[in-house]
Amino acid sequence: MSSAATELVRLLTVRGETVAVAESLTGGLVAAEITSVPGASKVFRGSVTAYATELKHELLGVDAALLATRGAVDPQVAAQMAAGVRKALDADWGLATTGVAGPDPQDGQPVGTVFVAVDGPFGADSGVAEGGKVTSLRLNGDRAEIRRESVRSVLALLTERIAGEQTGNERAQDTERNGGF
Template identity: 55%
Template sequence: MADPDPAYPAAVAVITALVQRGETVATCESLTGGLVGAAMTAVAGSSAAYRGGLVSYATDLKHTLAGVPQDLLEAQGAVAADTAAAMARGTAERCGADWGLATTGVAGPDPQEGHPPGTVFVAVVGAGAEPVVDRLALSGSRDEIRRASVQRLLERFAAVLAEAR
């Protein structure tokens, strides 16, 4: 593994661990718009572990593409812990991956569903394991919030992989 995007060093750890374990991952992204997948595929050799991803920026696509139950979206909205977990689970199933990752939240500049900018949920779901979902309260510009969301998700995933050994 060489020449990763220097902005996301955790991507190297994640891809290296997945390749060593013979496991795969898929991503479902909302506010990050594909940045998680881009960070992972910037790592040489990522094709052995990264299956692909969905960008479900619009709420209805969280249901139709990622399989988030419609009643969950209606009850909790797009910016919620359970929604993030369902996005991660759905993308792993649809992409045939061992692990699913998801990001959903508000990058700003305006609030969404009553949540202020910087409210973000990142999720990690693995086969047979309980979902790990973190609620983040980030600050900064729209770009800073999006990049911090990627970093925090990759760091959390690296930690989950280390614990799952």
């Protein structure tokens, strides 16, 4: 169990909000990390591991034309996966991971190309437009390291988003986060 997952479960519990996860390259690791935290059942709605490209459309509502033209490793695909799982599993927040863990490139993207996304109830209270945020990652390491860092990054993305709402310091956090990659 990671401190990132523990902090995310704590924040969601305090807020009375829920999360659902759509995973591709992480193959269920994000869901496993969240559910390793005691009390996660209060906030975790479930997950969809859509490893096959067609399942991203069939189960998560990702635009078929987008998948056909851009492939599964794309920032818009990640955003639509997060929105789709949020809707499908009736959660306040949706998280998504898509990318290339290796050993070979996919959809014209090199190994280590990863997109993580969050979709949630930003709305008027937070001063942020309804919708989501996608972070592009270029990761080094072997398959296991890329998958682990993808899990850490998507958990951090939602934790930072929630913490930013609570502190009003979202812009500074986003600048710091994006500067790291």
